[in-house]
Amino acid sequence: MQTVRQSNEQTLMRELGLSSQNIERRKRFVAFGPEDVARVVALKPVVVEHVDELVQTFFQHLASLDEAKALTSNHEVADRARTMKREHLLAMTSGTYDATYVEQRLKLGVLYARAGLDTRVVMGAFQAIIRGVGDRVMRDGTRDAFERFSSFEKLAYFDIVILLDVLVYERERTIRQQSEAIRELSTPVLQVRDRMLLLPLIGVIDTHRAQLVTDGLLRAIRANRARVVVMDVTGVATIDSKVANHLLQTVSAARLMGAYVIVTGLSSDVAQSLVALGIEVSRFNTVGDLQGGIEEAEKLLGYELVQHVSDRKARVT
C-alpha cells in the first residue's frame, strides 16, 4: 500500500513537471535564496514551540467555513490532514527544500483535492497560518524579526503554489476524463454483418469530431475487414461546408482502403444546404434512409434476405 502511494506521488511529480531543476526555478520565482534558508531555520524554536497552536489555527479557520465541511466532518481524513500539516510546519524550518520536501507538499495537496477543498478555502486557511507564525515571531521581538518572517513567507508562497498546482491539476483530471469519455461515446463504429460496418453520426459535428470519425472509421475498416460502410447522418441537424468536405475525404480515404461508403439519412434541410453550398454531392453514394442503406449494403455483399411467412406467424403469436 505504502509503495503504491509513494509511486503515485512520483507520477504526479512527473506529470506536473516537478524536476529538481523546476524546483530550483520555483525558488527563484519567490526569490528564496541561501540567506532565506538561514533565517527560516532560525525560526525553528518558535515554530516548534507553537506548532500545535498553529495547526489548530488552520483547522479552526476551516471549521468555520461550510465549504470545508467535507474535510472537517470526516474524522479520519481530518486527522491525517492535521498530522500532515504538523509535519509540514516542522519541515518548513528544517532547512532542506528538495524533491522529498515537494513530494510531501503534493501529498497534502492530493488530500485536499480528494476532500473537495476549493482553492479559495485553502488559500484563506493558509493565510491564517502565516499570520499565526508572523504574530509569534513579531511578539518575540528578536533582531531582524521582520526579515526572518518575510523569508518564511517566501517559503510559504513556494509551498502554496505547489498546493494550488495540485488542486488545479486534480480538478482538471475530472474534465480530462470526461472529455475522453464523451469522445469515445460520440464515435461508435458498429459491425452489422460480416464485413459491413454502421457508423451512426448524432449531434453536432465540428472539424475536430469529424477528424475523430475519420480516424476511428479507417481503423475499424482495417480491424473488421469491412467492405461496405453505412454512414447514417439522420441524427445530424446541420452540416457546414467544412464538415461536408471532411466527410467527403473520409469517403475517399475509405475507398482507398477498398471499402465502399453509403451515406444515409440526409435530411431535406441538410441536402438542400449541401447543394446550395456547391458541395460535390455526386461523390456521396446516398440512399434515403438507414433501412435502405443496409439493404443496399447487403446486396453489395451478396446477402439475400428471405422472410419465411409461416415461420413468422408462428413466432409472432
Added chain:
Amino acid sequence: MVPVLKYGDTLVATIVAALSDEDLEQLRAEVIDKVGRFRARGVIIDVTALDVLDSFATRTIRGIASTAQLRGADTVVVGIQPDVAVAMVQLGLTLDDIETALDMEDGMALLEARRRSRRVG
C-alpha cells in the same frame, strides 16, 4: 527492386520499402512487359508496407493501371494503410479510376469477380 511474381494469370507486385523515382519507373516497365509476356489478366500492387504514397508514386501507379488496361489486365491496389489514405486524400491524390482492396485476399477476390462478370451469357 520490386519482385513481380506470376500467380495463375495474375501478376503480384509487393512493394516492401519506399521506392525512388527510378525504382518506380522500373516497376512500371517490368509490370507492363510481364503483362504481355505472361498473358496476365490481372495486376495486384501491394503497398501494405508503405507509410507514404507521394504524388509521383500515385501517378506511376495510375499509369501502370491504364497501360495494363490497354493490354487487357485489370489493376487493383491493395493494403493502403489508414494514415496513408488520410494523407493522400488531404493532398488530393485519389485513385478514382483504379480499384482498391483491403488486402491481397480481397484483391484476388475482386479480380476473380471482375473476370466472371466479363463472361458472356
